[in-house]
Amino acid sequence: MSTPLLEVKDLEVAFRTQTGLVQAVRGVSFSLERGSSLAIVGESGSGKSTTAHAIINLLPGTGFISGGQILLDGQDLTKANEHEMESIRGRKIGFVPQDPMSNLNPVWSIGFQVEEAIRANGIASGRKAVKKRAIEVLKEAGLHDADRRLKQFPHQFSGGMRQRVLIGMGLAANPQLLIADEPTSALDVTVQRVILDHLESLTRELGTTLLFITHDLGLAAERAEQLLVMYKGQVVEAGPSVEILQNPQHPYTQRLVAAAPSLASRRIQASGSLAAAETAMAADAATAAGDTIDLIATAEHRAEVLEAAAAQPPAIVVENLTKVYKIRGAGEFTAVDDVSFQIAKGTTTALVGESGSGKSTVAKMLLKLEDATSGKIVVGGNDLATVSSKEMFALRGRMQPVFQDPYGSLNPLRNIGNTISEPLSTHKVGTKASRRERVFELLDQVSLPRTLVSRYPNELSGGQRQRIAIARALALKPEIVILDEAVSALDVLVQAQILRLLADLQAELNLTYLFITHDLAVVRVIADNVCVMQRGRVVEAATTDEVFDNPKEQYTRDLLAAIPGANIPLGA
């Protein structure tokens, strides 16, 4: 074999900040043979995306390459000037960015944006030839009615469609190397699978070398031959994917393997059907692998709790709930269609579905942020349709939400102490001193240091912020917590911590959770019951074990099959 296509040697990337230089990538080396595929895995802040951006010389803000070499076909990219880089980007290295929502310019049509890429790389010239190639590129990327949709704008495309456009643009000039930076993280699992399958066959057909960046270990192992695990800017482990997954050497990789719910779900599923003794053994094994999260034991404990809960009146009853939105010029849109379920006190029910399935609309109606078109919601014995605003105010104190985006759901101008105590002062609970005491207590409960009270949200990490949001939700000692994609934005290790925290708090405070998520792997470790929603309807509702072991609906089976890495055998 000749020289590798891409060779990265001792790459160092630093960011200039007010307090000096911050090293984001420290001595990363790897090489990529022609036609092979490599995945860089790590949590946010590990330097995986920074490495990718360094290769195409598009580091954000004050970032710069402070050392090392990047050799593409023997040419050192760290020494290339801007003009040389412009001819390398697109032509030799294609790039598929992470978020399909923000990576297309909203004011230009899809066709315009694909065509300018084709023209810039000299693939075709002349209006007709460029347009023809644009349609070709988009069709290859899986956009079948490309010729018709060329004139449409990004906002008229779904996330999956936009990602296809971005993949098409990345491959427009037939580059030798394609860098895909979390290409499907923002998409639903089933869409994710379709897109990745397509990307895989396309790159194989064209002989493109693939560099894949992801936070999802299962996905990486499924899609790439080689794995590179990064942690705090350094490579901690590298080698063939299956080998790393089955026999992780570095403690960090071991923790990743153990914590990833997409992988853990497989094990719990197995242990769930086995005898209790074996479950205990599996739990022990997991603990022995390092500082692992004991999700299995938590899940096992549920059986007793569930039995006790069934005897009491349910915390939430939803009957024939329907929500119809009127769309001007387009008639009506039924977001939630005849949905019924019950949640027993102290248990967790998960509402699962892809985006647009109506699961968040159910949550909004439960919180009475939206009014139901028809149907009945009874929370703690109160029918939401008939409660007075005063009763609703009291009820809101007993039913608290945690939302998806820990960056958006905290007011950046309020410090943590004020944020957590706000529900207390709104509901006039206690005195100033007692509220402050309660804030400390809550910080302890969510395992955050008390010194955070005077800090502001922008000084905290995503995981810490989500803990704050949970602490705020718990401030009034609610009976019901509605978690709308509460862990979706978090890294796997942080996600596992938050899930354990939620399970602990539930056991301690007898909380009732409505857990809304698109991620079936997470459902497996947190929920007692599952309602699978599709296009506004509940298509399957059963206990979590039943849904996972014996899914009745094709849609549920599709969702389960789409969990990345589910079919890779594990060694922990």
Add this chain to the structure above:
Amino acid sequence: MLWYTGKRLLQVIPVLLGATFLIYFMVFAMPGDPIAALYGDRPPAPGVIDQIREQYHLNDPFIVQYFYYLIGIFQGDFGVTYSGQSVNDVLARTFPVTIRLALLAVFIEMVFGIFVGLISGLRKGGIFDATGLGVSLVLISLPIFVVGFVAQYFLAIQLGWFSPTVGAGAPLEDLILPAIVLASISFAQIVRLTRSSVIETAGLDFVRTAYSKGLTRRRIVPVHILRNSLIPVVTYLGTDFGTLLVGATVTEGIFNVPGVGRTLFQAILRGEGPTIVSFVTVMVLLYLVVNLLVDLLYAVLDPRIRYA
């Protein structure tokens, strides 16, 4: 789009009625007798006063006077000034001048404001940026009459680059200096708005994607950065038009421009009800039309916005 435009045009009616009523009421409530003001020290014969009062319906109650006035407006007749001229004639004489002045000012502030803002934004923290911000801060801080007098004294009288006052017929070359003065405040705002908008846009994901496609900077700056940054600037133009009209009153006074501002100012001093109300009515109407145009332009610039 058509439906939206129609709806917006219908909204003009209540706004216009409300505005004329308020202004008419305030002019009515102004202290002093307009007829006495008209004649100065030498009182006219009593019969003349009565005749004038009768002619202008000044003896009728307020609401009846307003009603007479409204009927006139709907017939396209804005009444007569106290000096006997038809208000329609005065409007026709002064509005073209002011509109020319305002358009020239808009042109100056857009071209220079966007240019300076773009360069400042792209070279954030550089010398150009610092200078641009400094100058715009000075311009924002100074009242427009200070800018006006300073510019008139130094640029026109001392250096002789421009004509210090505007001659008959308000030729375009005479209007350049007043237009620069009028544009100065909004220029500073547009520089700042464009600058921050460019900085924000330049950091967005799709700009990085544009680079990753292999596009050159020369293409990305106008097509992906400037184009997107213009959306808030265009929105600003709508509200800015009001500022321009207010500024025109002062600027026209300084440079002796025979436009709306100066005429309106003199009418207010004399307490000429019909003239004031007519001018302000036309101004309100203009303001509404300009804002409607801006909103429609907004939809052209940003395809995500479609008025159903």
